[in-house]
Amino acid sequence: MSLPFDISQIQTIIDTGIPHCGDIGLKIEKLEADAVTMRLPYDTRFVGNPVTGVLHGGIITTLIDTASGMCVYAKKQAYLPIATLDLRIDYLKAATPGEDVLTRAECYRLSKQIAFVRAVAYHDDINDPIANSVSTFMLHSTKSKPLNKLEDKAG
Amino acid sequence: MDNQDFVNAILDAKEKQDYGLIAENIPYLKYLGLTVEPDEKVGMIFHIPENKKFTGNPVLPALHGGVVGAFMESAALIHLIINQEVERLPKIITFTTDYLRSARVTDLYAEAFITKPGRRVVNIRVRAWQEDRSKPVATANANFLVSE
Numbered sequence: 511m512s513l514p515f516d517i518s519q520i521q522t523i524i525d526t527g528i529p530h531c532g533d534i535g536l537k538i539e540k541l542e543a544d545a546v547t548m549r550l551p552y553d554t555r556f557v558g559n560p561v562t563g564v565l566h567g568g569i570i571t572t573l574i575d576t577a578s579g580m581c582v583y584a585k586k587q588a589y590l591p592i593a594t595l596d597l598r599i600d601y602l603k604a605a606t607p608g609e610d611v612l613t614r615a616e617c618y619r620l621s622k623q624i625a626f627v628r629a630v631a632y633h634d635d636i637n638d639p640i641a642n643s644v645s646t647f648m649l650h651s652t653k654s655k656p657l658n659k660l661e662d663k664a665g
Numbered sequence: 666m667d668n669q670d671f672v673n674a675i676l677d678a679k680e681k682q683d684y685g686l687i688a689e690n691i692p693y694l695k696y697l698g699l700t701v702e703p704d705e706k707v708g709m710i711f712h713i714p715e716n717k718k719f720t721g722n723p724v725l726p727a728l729h730g731g732v733v734g735a736f737m738e739s740a741a742l743i744h745l746i747i748n749q750e751v752e753r754l755p756k757i758i759t760f761t762t763d764y765l766r767s768a769r770v771t772d773l774y775a776e777a778f779i780t781k782p783g784r785r786v787v788n789i790r791v792r793a794w795q796e797d798r799s800k801p802v803a804t805a806n807a808n809f810l811v812s813e
Contacts (some may be wrong), residue, residue, distance in 0.1 A: 529720040530729035566693035569737025
């Protein structure tokens with residue numbers, strides 16, 4: 511790896527290497543040894559209920575899926591190719607209209623081929639969650655280049 | 666828009682059988698470009714067009730798993746609104762997606778089935794595919810709360 515594994519590198523990968531994440535404006539807030547926290551800025555494009563202005567569950571799915579994958583990179587300290595195997599989300603309460611949504615995802619178990627992840631979506635207080643998620647990821651899902659190598663080529 | 670306007674828009678769409686009017690009123694479904702299309706086998710299917718902004722992996726390239734999940738959740742919701750009487754927008758309670766194959770950056774289709782209708786909770790299964798309907802890229806299971 512040509513650059514240290516840090517927040518600014520992850521943000522660059524999000525912005526330039528993952529078009530959908532760049533489009534919806536995802537930001538990385540915090541990096542831990544086995545976890546990441548990401549932010550989805552509130553955007554009226556993603557409203558699911560036109561009466562209340564509450565965000566659609568689907569955009570929370572994308573935030574959680576992205577953060578859950580990122581925490582596998584954090585745990586492995588490498589941008590290996592991974593693929594979501596399954597993802598369950600429990601929607602605990604509606605997001606508050608106008609507020610950003612944060613998600614902390616933690617890779618709590620890494621086996622040779624599978625990563626196990628749990629994630630919580632919230633506004634300000636992780637103990638007052640909007641959604642709870644568990645997911646699994648296949649490691650080394652393809653033989654393609656890691657995301658940071660792609661970035662080197664682009665840059 | 667208040668709740669009655671929204672319910673009226675849904676009823677209007679159902680009466681005209683112009684289901685695009687439902688997606689037209691929900692910003693995120695407009696963002697996805699979701700359409701409802703007639704289908705010989707199951708009556709109706711759901712579709713989002715190819716769009717590079719949905720790319721999650723530019724190397725393969727592949728659709729973002731979040732978009733696949735969000736599309737299937739939207740398909741389940743629209744299917745429910747069309748096939749059951751609604752007095753307000755149903756609330757998603759749980760949503761589980763199994764990713765079976767990497768989805769390419771091209772058109773994505775889905776069909777939905779109500780496995781358990783109900784006055785309080787409805788269970789729906791969704792299946793998504795691309796070129797070959799017999800090769801699903803993902804399946805999903807959703808529970809919606811439909812009562813107050």
